[in-house]
Amino acid sequence: MLRDRMSRTTVVAGAALAWALLAGPVHAQTADDLFDGAVVHGIHVTMHSRDWDALRANFTSNDFYPADVTWNGLRVRNVGVRSRGLGSRSGIKPGLELDFAHYSSRGQFLGLRALVLDNLTTDPSMIRERVAFAFMRRLGILAPREVHAELFVNDQSVGLYTVAEPIDPTFVQRTLGNANGVLFEFHWVLPFYATFPGEDLDGYRPLFESRSPQLLSTFDLYDPIRELFRTINEAPAGQFREAVGARLDFDSTLRLIAAEAVLAEWDGVLGYAGMNNFYLYRDAASGQSRLFPWDADHSLFAATYPLLAGANENVLMRRALQDPVLRNLFFTYAADALRAAANDNWLVREIAAQSQQVRPAARADALKPYSNEELETALAELAAFASARPAFVQAQIQQLR
């Protein structure tokens, strides 16, 4: 009996050794592997069944629940999970935030403090945002990384999600090299067109929520934002570029607005109902602010969406376009974006590739709030958009420049 047991042990050990030798050196996985867009990933969340029931029942709440998260064989324990989103909140297919540092200030996963699992309930094509962010990164814009993943909770499929890198101090550190400044998430609470919100600093808090860990006074947080919008609105025409430029990085801002314009983003910085879906980051050294894009699932709206839609209503953009240097800069960046989309049919190929990649998981997603026919229609519309949009944008640039 003992001999049998030893024999089995020897066989198992030998097999393990052979496997290890064949497998070669262990590859340490990184965040780049997590955001490898070549595959649809699998994210496994293990939660107490009562907690998962509670999260779905109270999906409008931001309460955190503990969970273990596994990706590609890597398991991270004691992760804080909460329901997230605005109009996309769902008790059937919840959008989730995974906060690796919620239960320990030292918590992280592949160098990330958090991840966003977008439930894709507001985009029947399920690929708009990932296409948009990939396009922006192609242009050198600091946009979040994003991939598709199938989510499993307690080994039950919850459907197709995107895994997005949140815009937080970790993102700022990665993209800018330091995160010494202050990061704000913009909240749409009313149509806001970059008008002057007023002298009361408390009025800025609902619009701009601090996402930085520093404990700063209301004055230190919001006085620079007040002065930014005061300058945008009150600087004399001849001094606009210089005065606003001291507080706002025009280069990155106009590059982002131009990219959104080419992508026909109708709910972005120049959104149909005012500014929306961006973060504002104020650099500690220069005092200049810049914008990061967020939540692009309303991009690729229509091939004939005007390039300057929303520009006249927005004080910042209206005045920027009145300045010859800034106007030329905007159209230069729009032309750059157009070339990036059209060269080698990049936009057509990207949409086709993502469509092909996610189609099986998207069709199998039983919890998505639309049918497979609607999915296919939406994907076909995006393909048509990619074909027609460059010519329309080209004509608009020639006409408006």
Add this chain to the structure above:
Amino acid sequence: MNQLVLSRCTIHAYVAAALLTVAIAVPASAQNGTRSKQDDGARWDDGVFRAGDAVRLEPHARFQTDLLLTDQGEPIDDRFEWGRRRIGLDGELFDRLEFQIERELEAESPWRDIYGDVKITPALRIRAGRFKVPFSMEHTTSGFALDFLERSAAVTAMSPGRDLGVMVHGRLAERLVKYEVGVFKHTDSVEVPVDGNRADVTAGFGTIAGRVTLAPVRDEEDGTTRDLAFGVAFARNTMPEGLYGVTGRALDGERFFDRMYVNGARTRLGFESLWSAGRFTLKGELLQLMDERKQQAVTGEDLSNLIVRGAYVTGVWRVVGEPGKKGTAVDVSGRFDRLAFSSGNTTDEAFTNPRADHVAPLSQRAWTIGATWTVNRWVRLQANAVREQLIDPLGVRDLAPIAPWTTVMRLQFGL
């Protein structure tokens, strides 16, 4: 020294409390004059109604008002609040049955003690009704007789509340030993407010509790030691599955340790001691509470036990007044207390989540210095300064700053 400017509203509150106390007190004192005329029948005797030797009824009313002396930037009315406000009736019938009825004014769960206590022999008494579960010396001390404004954090966090139950108690060996053993209907309170009154009496499935104290020296007038006592206490119940772990709160009510999921046995242990000599009294307790957490891991497996430990040491110096006696007195006092949260598993990586196997340890330390002026049997004035500190030895929390010193004054009226 803080400059106090009492607003009209605050003054009105103090005056109202004083008038109410006096109004209740007047019948008692007025009736004192009739005592000699009615010795054999019904009579008032120093606030106590007696009908021969068969009936003794003692109504009482107690009011506390608290004033936060720090945070001078806040309006005074925001720093003033009513403390305990209670009315009640104690009594004894036929030299055999004692009883107590007490309720809060304007509280969500107003009823406090409602019980009868049958004296069979000094060694065997039976109490039934709603009353404090016998655990901890400080917990079983009335909120109107504390050395400080609040009980220690450990006692507040770990003591069971009041409950419906039956208890056998008495004194043995010429009062050398005092024992209390009882069974109670429910298991535990989900919230344990400062006064120990349970907020939710529906959770759980019964409690068994006992407390034994040994007092080898009592009221010794001649020796160096006037009083010496030791005691142990035990309580055990079964907690239902849920977020029912014990919380930790700072003096201002801010929660610094959130509830954990528990499921299974809750076991409390306590050790207490008291020593007094001359004008000085020293007392303290060691407490431990342990919760089982069956099937509470995210995978549904058992978690290690949740462990809460605490202790306090109190020293009281009687500056004015007769040591060990009631009456007009001035006491100065100091207390150190500690409350610590941890788990049975201390080896894996620690986390703060309510299903963590290794709960990141966190402790609260508080130093309290105070003075109590007992003006007479009706009025007592207390002031405390408390320094609190939170300690996160593994540094896994982003602890919010807490006030280094909190200073509170209390005016107490009682009959």
